Each structure stands twice: as structure tokens, then as C-alpha cells.
Amino acid sequence: xxxxxxxxxxxxxxxxxxxxxxxxxxxxxxxxxxxxxxxxxxxxxxxxxxxxxxxxxxxxxxxxxxxxxxxxxxxxxxxxxxxxxxxxxxxxxxxxxxxxxxxxxxxxxxxxxxxxxxxxxxxxxxxxxxxxxxxxxxxxxxxxxxxxxxxxxxxxxxxxxxxxxxxxxxxxxxxxxxxxxxxxxxxxxxxxxxxxxxxxxxxxxxxxxxxxxxxxxxxxxxxxxxxxxxxxxxxxxxxxxxxxxxxxxxxxxxxxxxxxxxxxxxxxxxxxxxxxxxxxxxxxxxxxxxxxxxxxxxxxxxxxxxxxxxxxxxxxxxxxxxxxxxxxxxxxxxxxxxxxxxxxxxxxxxxxxxxxxxxxxxxxxxxxxxxxxxxxxxxxxxxxxxxxx
Amino acid sequence: xxxxxxxxxxxxxxxxxxxxxxxxxxxxxxxxxxxxxxxxxxxxxxxxxxxxxxxxxxxxxxxxxxxxxxxxxxxxxxxxxxxxxxxxxxxxxxxxxxxxxxxxxxxxxxxxxxxxxxxxxxxxxxxxxxxxxxxxxxxxxxxxxxxxxxxxxxxxxxxxxxxxxxxxxxxxxxxxxxxxxxxxxxxxxxxxxxxxxxxxxxxxxxxxxxxxxxxxxxxxxxxxxxxxxxxxxxxxxxxxxxxxxxxxxxxxxxxxxxxxxxxxxxxxxxxxxxxxxxxxxxxxxxxxxxxxxxxxxxxxxxxxxxxxxxxxxxxxxxxxxxxxxxxxxxxxxxxxxxxxxxxxxxxxxxxxxxxxxxxxxxxxxx
Numbered sequence: 001x002x003x004x005x006x007x008x009x010x011x012x013x014x015x016x017x018x019x020x021x022x023x024x025x026x027x028x029x030x031x032x033x034x035x036x037x038x039x040x041x042x043x044x045x046x047x048x049x050x051x052x053x054x055x056x057x058x059x060x061x062x063x064x065x066x067x068x069x070x071x072x073x074x075x076x077x078x079x080x081x082x083x084x085x086x087x088x089x090x091x092x093x094x095x096x097x098x099x100x101x102x103x104x105x106x107x108x109x110x111x112x113x114x115x116x117x118x119x120x121x122x123x124x125x126x127x128x129x130x131x132x133x134x135x136x137x138x139x140x141x142x143x144x145x146x147x148x149x150x151x152x153x154x155x156x157x158x159x160x161x162x163x164x165x166x167x168x169x170x171x172x173x174x175x176x177x178x179x180x181x182x183x184x185x186x187x188x189x190x191x192x193x194x195x196x197x198x199x200x201x202x203x204x205x206x207x208x209x210x211x212x213x214x215x216x217x218x219x220x221x222x223x224x225x226x227x228x229x230x231x232x233x234x235x236x237x238x239x240x241x242x243x244x245x246x247x248x249x250x251x252x253x254x255x256x257x258x259x260x261x262x263x264x265x266x267x268x269x270x271x272x273x274x275x276x277x278x279x280x281x282x283x284x285x286x287x288x289x290x291x292x293x294x295x296x297x298x299x300x301x302x303x304x305x306x307x308x309x310x311x312x313x314x315x316x317x318x319x320x321x322x323x324x325x326x327x328x329x330x331x332x333x334x335x336x337x338x339x340x341x342x343x344x345x346x347x348x349x350x351x352x353x354x355x356x357x358x359x360x361x362x363x364x365x366x367x368x369x370x371x372x373x374x375x376x377x378x379x380x381x382x383x384x385x386x387x388x389x
Numbered sequence: 390x391x392x393x394x395x396x397x398x399x400x401x402x403x404x405x406x407x408x409x410x411x412x413x414x415x416x417x418x419x420x421x422x423x424x425x426x427x428x429x430x431x432x433x434x435x436x437x438x439x440x441x442x443x444x445x446x447x448x449x450x451x452x453x454x455x456x457x458x459x460x461x462x463x464x465x466x467x468x469x470x471x472x473x474x475x476x477x478x479x480x481x482x483x484x485x486x487x488x489x490x491x492x493x494x495x496x497x498x499x500x501x502x503x504x505x506x507x508x509x510x511x512x513x514x515x516x517x518x519x520x521x522x523x524x525x526x527x528x529x530x531x532x533x534x535x536x537x538x539x540x541x542x543x544x545x546x547x548x549x550x551x552x553x554x555x556x557x558x559x560x561x562x563x564x565x566x567x568x569x570x571x572x573x574x575x576x577x578x579x580x581x582x583x584x585x586x587x588x589x590x591x592x593x594x595x596x597x598x599x600x601x602x603x604x605x606x607x608x609x610x611x612x613x614x615x616x617x618x619x620x621x622x623x624x625x626x627x628x629x630x631x632x633x634x635x636x637x638x639x640x641x642x643x644x645x646x647x648x649x650x651x652x653x654x655x656x657x658x659x660x661x662x663x664x665x666x667x668x669x670x671x672x673x674x675x676x677x678x679x680x681x682x683x684x685x686x687x688x689x690x691x692x693x694x695x696x697x698x699x700x701x702x703x704x705x706x707x708x709x710x711x712x713x714x715x716x717x718x719x720x721x722x723x724x725x726x727x728x729x730x731x732x733x734x735x736x737x738x739x740x741x742x743x744x745x746x747x748x749x750x751x752x753x754x755x
Contacts (some may be wrong), residue, residue: 305537306562341668345563345668345710345752346563346564346709346710346713346749346750346751346752347563347734347736347750347751347752347753348562348563348750349560349562349563349564349565349631349636349736349748349750350540350541350562350631350632350636352540
């Protein structure tokens with residue numbers, strides 16, 4: 001089976017509520033409920049402060065408010081959460097080439113075979129938590145285990161801000177005492193049915209022969225047989241729909257100087273280009289999104305002559321789009337590399353010596369940044385007046 | 390002006406001139422065809438200021454000479470939709486009447502003076518070549534031109550003439566097509582020109598008779614192709630054509646001979662399971678034959694076996710963009726092609742006889 005697998009499951013803690021509490025300091029320490037505050041409203045997220053009162057997600061808002069009348073109720077700010085989610089996935093992308101998003105705030109990462117480039121999986125998991133904390137000012141819970149099922153279980157075992165590592169030799173110790181309802185796919189009905197037969201824990205379930213399981217579960221028997229032994233071969237499937245890599249940023253206040261905005265945009269381009277190269281992708285298109293202080297939002301895209309992963313070519317395209325707009329104070333700026341392919345382009349008949357030089361420069365910058373930390377070196381010259389070299 | 394025209398012949402001429410006339414332009418005169426009736430001849434001319442075409446429409450009866458500027462597409466539609474075998478075209482000032490047995494069209498044109506002058510040929514031609522030969526070497530290369538490229542002048546086709554030899558080359562930076570032909574020199578000095586693909590696409594449609602002689606003159610910044618009935622003039626593409634001779638490999642030591650139609654069929658089938666993200670087809674060459682394989686994420690995989698008529702050299706796995714191979718195989722008119730290769734990251738060369746050569750860069754296989 002080759003090297004042992006290491007799968008990481010990351011789940012942000014009370015994501016929507018945590019974003020609101022981060023952005024609105026007055027809410028910190030208070031019970032917060034996110035969701036529509038109406039007769040049919042449902043709680044999307046309850047902050048940890050609200051949970052002791054019996055509030056939880058998917059609960060009717062009316063019940064949650066009855067249990068915790070002092071809770072602050074906020075509507076779902078989907079766009080804001082998606083922005084933060086993008087930033088989170090941008091971080092995840094740096095930690096593994098294989099990231100499977102499960103939802104806006106949850107993902108699997110395959111760390112198998114990344115020891116050489118990234119370090120020991122346990123160390124990587126700690127670094128990932130630190131990065132999320134320092135860069136997003138949010139906490140995540142992580143499970144690290146030999147497969148998806150155990151990793152997801154691990155991330156749930158010590159919430160919030162948890163890190164649970166399940167080594168192969170720990171599997172039985174962790175798994176056997178768990179109630180069967182914790183197994184993926186065993187709902188309340190099946191659990192009740194099993195309990196009637198005296199089967200409460202995963203350990204009990206493991207005693208059953210495959211034949212008996214087949215009698216109870218039919219075609220699902222094999223899956224339960226395997227899960228009760230901590231076996232789950234499902235691969236981490238990267239998001240096939242992810243056809244773009246982007247980065248955007250909302251400023252706390254409008255940015256009134258065009259060069260300041262250009263500098264931010266240039267940083268974003270460098271990060272996007274780095275992620276492209278890291279994933280072995282080339283972009284055929286670039287788009288730039290600008291939201292002005294008056295909340296007018298524009299988005300412009302352009303097609304490149306040839307697919308590229310070079311910082312300088314992506315920057316040129318992004319800068320031209322930005323400069324085409326008469327400048328006014330900017331609230332949000334973002335850049336996205338689009339129409340990606342995995343470099344299935346034919347090689348060049350007449351290689352451009354300048355492109356070769358740029359490629360070397362990018363490789364060098366990537367190498368230094370990987371070795372000494374992100375953005376140890378950056379390119380200068382985002383200002384319009386100085387041109388770009 | 391008053392002229393009676395054979396509708397079929399006029400439509401054919403208008404279709405050709407319509408290929409030059411600019412579709413979108415702020416100058417109304419450039420959307421027009423200039424019709425001139427003189428000395429029992431009707432001449433149609435159109436230009437987009439880069440390329441100009443002037444041709445004589447046959448089977449006309451000029452009753453009153455004159456000239457007019459008529460919106461080209463509208464006139465073409467009228468002639469195309471009419472039913473009669475003949476049409477009468479009459480002008481008074483800028484207004485043109487197209488009259489048939491059961492219909493009468495009045496079309497507002499533009500002042501004749503607004504039409505840009507169509508360049509005239511001065512002096513002697515550089516060479517002459519049979520239309521069939523010119524058609525062959527252009528059709529074998531034109532498809533390989535680049536649509537947009539900022540670095541080299543490769544948005545056109547390079548035509549090189551050295552004494553009685555013609556060489557035509559086109560490339561888009563990833564593949565290069567070269568065809569050779571012969572001509573009859575009229576001047577001593579060798580000359581080269583890079584001709585925009587629009588002009589050559591039009592040129593290909595112009596010839597109906599392979600034996601017809603085409604006179605070619607290369608001027609400072611223009612090229613003229615002329616026959617008895619037509620003159621096509623084009624501005625040349627400025628700039629340098631890349632050093633194409635340097636990239637034609639001579640050291641391909643793995644040589645496969647394939648039946649053209651079998652190769653086409655194999656590549657087409659393998660191409661079915663490629664997509665935007667994975668354009669390459671993997672080709673494994675060996676003594677036992679060629680195995681083509683492809684994979685498109687979320688779609689599936691293909692494996693196609695193709696017999697080789699002959700293979701010499703070590704086994705090789707190399708990836709190619711199937712579209713690039715098919716483009717060239719489609720213009721080959723021989724039963725067999727020879728493919729020479731060196732390594733997975735080196736260009737392949739497709740040959741058919743001594744007059745056609747196609748260099749194609751491989752795709753990186755992952």
C-alpha cells in the first residue's frame with residue numbers, strides 16, 4: 001500500500017460567529033447567534049458562549065432565543081464569510097497540493113508524502129493552526145489520522161481550538177469505546193436498532209461477523225465492518241470545480257492612494273502566482289475585482305496570449321486592468337487567475353530568453369520563501385511611476 | 390452607369406470582394422464595394438486598407454459607363470436573394486438601383502471620392518507561378534500561423550523566393566509548417582515577404598483554374614498577386630520572422646512511418662478524451678507499434694493502438710497536442726507520413742515527400 005497515509009481534517013470553530021466577533025470587538029465574550037431572526041429562521045452558527053445555554057446550529061431561531069434571550073442575533077453575511085473562507089483556503093493550499101473542500105469552513109488535506117517538502121505531519125498541523133490564528137485571527141480544530149474517517153472524528157474530539165493526532169497504534173484505544181452513532185452513516189434509527197441488540201460501542205460492533213452485518217445493513221455491511229476497524233480508503237479528492245485561484249482583500253477603511261492599492265494588488269498577484277506554480281497550473285485568464293468606497297463593484301477579466309504562471313506576466317495583465325479605471329478610493333481589491341490548466345501546453349519552438357530569466361527569478365523567490373517563511377522576499381516596483389522590472 | 394449582369398457571376402464576385410470589405414469600421418466607404426463599368430467590363434473592388442481586391446466580373450453588358458460606391462453586404466444580400474437570371478444595376482449619383490423582373494431596390498451609397506485608392510502595380514512581377522502550385526503550398530502552411538503574438542512577426546506567412554524556388558513557412562511558436570514549390574523567376578534578386586493570413590485566405594478562394602498563371606510582385610511594403618481577372622494587394626507584416634531554420638531538427642533518430650489515414654483516425658480517437666486542462670495525447674512508439682493514450686479529468690481515458698508501417702530507433706514516449714498533429718495530417722496528400730523524433734522534450738518532425746515538413750513541439754507529460 002506504499003507509505004502510510006496522513007489525512008488532515010480542518011474545521012473552523014463556530015466560523016460565522018467567530019468572524020463576526022473578530023470584526024466587531026463589542027461582541028467578544030457574548031453569546032452570538034447567526035441566522036435569520038424571524039419566525040422561520042434557523043441558527044446557522046451559535047458562538048461558543050451561546051452553546052452552554054443549549055443553542056446549536058440547525059436549531060429554530062425561536063427556540064435558541066428562548067434558551068438564551070440575551071444572545072445577540074445577526075443575519076448571515078454570506079459575502080463576508082466567503083471572503084474569509086477564500087483566505088482560509090489560500091492558506092490550506094500552501095500546506096498541501098491536495099485539498100478537498102467540504103464546506104465553506106471545512107476541508108480535508110492529504111499530507112501523505114509531503115514530509116520532505118513540508119515537514120512531519122504533526123508539525124505541519126501545528127503550523128497550519130498557527131497560521132490560521134495569526135493570519136485570520138480565528139481558531140480551527142484539526143484532526144490528523146491515517147484516513148478521512150478518523151481525521152474528521154479527531155477534529156471533533158477537542159473543539160474548539162483542538163488538535164488531535166491519531167497515530168496508527170492509537171486507533172483502537174480511541175475508536176473502541178466510542179458510541180456507534182459516531183460512525184459515519186449510522187443515524188439515530190440504526191443506532192437505536194443496534195442498541196436493542198446490545199451493541200452500543202464501536203468495540204461491540206467490531207465483534208459482529210461480516211455475515212451478521214450483512215443481515216442488518218445489506219450493502220452497507222462492508223463499510224461498517226471497515227469503519228469499526230478504523231479502515232477507510234476514501235481518497236482526498238481535490239475540488240475539481242476549482243478552476244481559478246484568487247486572492248482578495250477588504251480594507252478596514254477606503255484606500256485613497258492608487259499606489260497603495262497597486263502595492264496590495266501586486267502582493268496578491270505574487271501570492272496567486274506562487275500558488276499556481278506550486279500546483280503546477282498555468283492560467284490563460286486574469287481578472288481583477290475592485291470595490292470602490294461607494295460600494296460600486298466592478299470586475300474585469302482579460303485573456304493572456306499564452307497560459308502562464310510567471311509573476312511578471314500576471315502582474316502586467318492585472319495592472320493594466322486596474323490602471324484602465326479612473327482612480328477613486330478603493331474598499332476592496334482582488335485578483336484571480338482563471339482558465340487554469342495543468343501546463344498541457346506545447347513547449348516553445350523559439351524560447352523567449354526573457355521568459356526563461358523570469359522563470360528563474362520566480363523559482364528563486366519561491367525557494368527562499370518556502371525556506372525562510374512566506375514573503376521573506378517580495379518584488380518591488382508596484383508603483384506606476386517606477387515601472388516594473 | 391447602367392449595366393446588365395449575370396446574377397450568378399455577380400454573386401460569386403461579390404462573395405469574394407465581401408471577404409475583404411471591413412465588417413466593422415467607422416468609415417462607411419470601407420463597408421462598400423466600388424463598382425466600375427467601362428469598356429464592356431464590370432470591375433468590383435473592396436478594401437479594408439490593409440488588403441485590397443479588385444476583380445473583373447464576367448458576363449456583363451455595359452450600357453452606360455460609370456462608377457458607384459454601394460454597401461457591399463446589402464448588395465450581396467439583394468443579389469443573393471433575387472430569383473432572376475439577370476439583374477440591371479443603374480446609378481444616379483450616390484443612389485444605386487438594382488432592378489429585376491419583379492423587384493426594384495434603391496440603395497443609398499457613398500460618394501465615390503471617399504473610397505481609398507487601390508494600389509496599382511508598377512513595374513514587372515518578381516515571379517510567376519501556376520495557381521494550383523501556389524494554392525498547394527499556401528494551404529499546406531497557412532493553418533499554422535499565430536493569431537496573436539507580440540514577439541515575432543508570425544501573424545503572417547513567410548514567402549521566400551530564391552531563383553525558381555518558393556518556400557512558404559508559417560508558425561505559431563509551438564509548431565511550424567514549411568512547404569516548397571517551384572516558380573518561374575522574372576527578376577534575379579531573391580525576395581522575402583511576410584503576408585497576413587487574411588490576404589492568403591482570400592487568395593485561396595480566388596483561383597478556380599489550377600493552370601491559371603499568377604504573377605507575384607513584392608514591393609517595399611506590399612505584395613501583389615495578379616491574374617487576368619483579379620488583383621489582390623496586401624500590406625506586408627512588419628518585423629522579423631523567427632529564425633525558423635534553426636529549429637528544424639536534423640538529429641531525429643527515432644523514425645516512424647505511418648499510413649496517413651490510420652494515423653489520423655488514431656489521433657482523432659485519442660483526442661476524444663482530452664480537454665482544456667489536459668490537451669496532450671501520450672504516444673508510445675516501439676517496434677510493436679504505436680499506443681496512443683489520453684485522459685481527461687472527470688471524463689475518462691482512451692487507449693488506441695496504431696500499426697506502424699516501419700519503426701527504427703529506441704522506444705519513446707512523447708506527448709503531443711492532437712490538434713497540432715491533425716492540422717498537419719489533414720493537409721498531407723500522400724498515403725504515408727514519416728515522423729522523426731529525438732526525445733520526449735524535443736520537437737518531432739513530420740515529413741511527407743521532400744516538399745512538406747512540419748515541426749511540432751511536444752507537450753510535457755506528467
